[in-house]
Amino acid sequence: MQYQGVLKKMQTSYDSPIQYYLVFENDFIHVNQLINKKIGIAFVKYQCLACGENKKIYRQGYCYDDFFNQPQAGDWIMNPELSKAHLDIEDRDLAYEKRVQLQPHVVYLANSSNVKVGVTRKSQVPTRWIDQGAHEAIEIAELPNRYLAGITEVALKDHVADKTNWRTMLKNEIKDEDLVEWRNKLKQFLPAEAQEYYIENNTETAIDFPVERYPEKLKSLNLDKTPEFEGTLKGVKGQYLIFEDDTVFNVRNWEGYVVAITVNS
Incomplete structure (x- = not known):
């Protein structure tokens, strides 16, 4: 076939x-x-x-x-902290950027090769974690737009990784982590603008791959x-x-x- x-x-x-x-x-x-x-x-x-x-x-x-022309490939896609739609400032296509950036976003921890911090639209949970090969993940904060999620991720990068080792992930050389403990430990490092969006009580999502x-x-x-x-x-x-x-x-x-x-x- x-x-x-x-x-x-x-x-x-x-x-x-x-x-x-x-x-x-x-x-x-x-x-x-x-x-x-x-x-x-x-x-x-x-x-x-x-x-x-x-x-x-x-x-x-x-x-x-x-x-270099499509809004789906703008710099703010990979670097959410560069988002400007909340300021009514266009990058490539303001209508598209408002539609994507001005919706709830989640800052999360995912464990695929190690514990890392990331950002995704709320509507992309748990799809984003699956795509990264994470066997466990948890939300830290739910924010109203991509910019706030982006600056929150940047603040946390000083205290936790933001990259996955794809080789380790694929070899399944992984260990379980207590992501609730990680979440609680990182709360103190959230920017002032993000503190009110911290998620106090939630549990890990487990992911099983075929x-x-x-x-x-x-x-x-x-x-x-x-x-x-x-x-x-x-x-x-x-x-x-x-x-x-x-x-x-x-x-x-x-x-x-x-x-x-x-x-x-």
């Missing part, structure tokens, strides 16, 4: 284990059903997520021109260098497909690439 479509990050549903879906324009793949099956991935062409043209992807699924075998020596599949690959799928964690030969494929890294996926029993 063969499928073809442009890669976008896998959609998920919170279950035990997490359910993963690759969604194409006219079809979808329930990825969990492919575990223990041999699948092939072949690069076909590019398809920019903005203009739809067959132009080399620069970053985040966009061609060079669209990466992985039958974790890799030992990681090899990342790079479609630019290896446009065709075949292997037996052994699991999915974060946005990574994990194969029997220790190859891992970060679906999100290759957004905007049209691929043909062949499934064999």
Whole structure:
């Protein structure tokens, strides 16, 4: 059986284990059903997520021109503290920026390779944690806009990590942490503007991933260098497909690439 479509990050549903879906324009793949099956991935062409043209992807699924023009790729996406919609100041598209920035955001702790702090829209909980491969997570504060969440994250970065070690996450070299204790310890470091939004009483969210075998020596599949690959799928964690030969494929890294996926029993 063969499928073809442009890669976008896998959609998920919170279950035990997490359910993963690759969604194409006219079809979808329930990825969990492919575990223990041999699948092939072949690069076909590019398809920019903005203009739809067959132009080399620069970053985040966009061609060079669209990466520097689309509001979805603005600096405030990766650096929430740069958000300015609450001041009525436009970056690239004020209507879009207001729609995204001026809604409830959560500052959280997630444990994927270590305890890290992060920011996401409230509507993206627990999706954001799943995408990061976190096996446990907890909210610290719920704030009314992206800017306040951003400055809160910046303040906490001095006291807790803000990056995930993807290799450790994929090897499952993890330990459980008491995130309630971490949350309480970090309360004192919240900015004054964020103190009233601290969440006093909540519990950890546990996340179970569909992985039958974790890799030992990681090899990342790079479609630019290896446009065709075949292997037996052994699991999915974060946005990574994990194969029997220790190859891992970060679906999100290759957004905007049209691929043909062949499934064999």
